[in-house]
């Protein structure tokens with residue numbers, strides 16, 4: 001089982017940039033649930049949405065799969081014949097632990113979709129034709145200047161009738177909206193037991209590596225990448241999920 005997240009509980013003289021290392025992997029399920037409002041709802045419903053877009057005998061990608069929460073939800077909900085899931089992450093400890101979780105799921109249920117796990121940088125890999133791509137809080141960790149090309153390549157690999165499901169932390173152009181939703185997100189973290197020190201040190205750790213965009217920038221960039229329609233289906237505070245159609 002996953003341990004509780006105490007990573008930022010002690011004062012650090014220098015807070016290093018956040019990485020998905022062994023220490024984070026150990027506490028990740030607890031960390032993401034206590035940090036991202038709506039995370040369990042988003043994950044479960046990506047399984048439900050996935051079932052609608054999955055095309056028989058096609059690939060479903062889970063990019064930045066971490067411990068495979070979305071992959072597991074797809075396996076709970078998608079019954080489309082001949083589909084298989086490919087989970088990709090460039091963190092070796094994530095992929096290793098993800099494999100253990102998926103083997104546990106295999107042992108509990110029958111007739112689950114097959115899964116292939118790949119340790120790779122999504123910026124460097126080639127994508128097969130696919131009916132579903134999920135990036136659940138992954139794009140925000142990709143350098144902004146590399147996002148347009150990645151999205152264009154993903155759009156090219158999507159089959160007609162498929163979809164990209166993109167979940168991201170948002171920022172807001174309107175100052176008041178940005179201030180209120182940031183404060184409410186901090187309230188959410190406090191309500192989940194994080195101290196002021198933990199909240200402050202985590203913010204320092206992620207500020208150089210996680211760069212949220214506004215919904216307007218997401219829309220424009222997805223459209224420039226060739227997506228015909230962008231449909232927000234979930235928002236809780238400053239976290240949202242979008243369906244982008246090819």
Ligand SMILES: C[S@@+](CC[C@H](N)C(=O)[O-])C[C@H]1O[C@@H](n2cnc3c(N)ncnc32)[C@H](O)[C@@H]1O
Nearest residue numbers: 020064065066069089090091121122136137141
């Ligand atoms: C916030 S986590 C994703 C959470 C996960 N999708 C879930 O729903 O539980 C972001 C993940 O993206 C991965 N990642 C970041 N940049 C990547 C890249 N260039 N290629 C592959 N994976 C990447 C990280 O290693 C991390 O596991």
Ligand SMILES: O=C(O)C(=O)C[C@]1(C(=O)O)C=C[C@@H](O)C=C1
Nearest residue numbers: 031032035036137169202206210
């Ligand atoms: O925005 C924050 O403060 C977060 O902690 C967010 C966030 C995320 O959105 O991925 C950052 C890193 C961890 O993966 C868990 C949550």
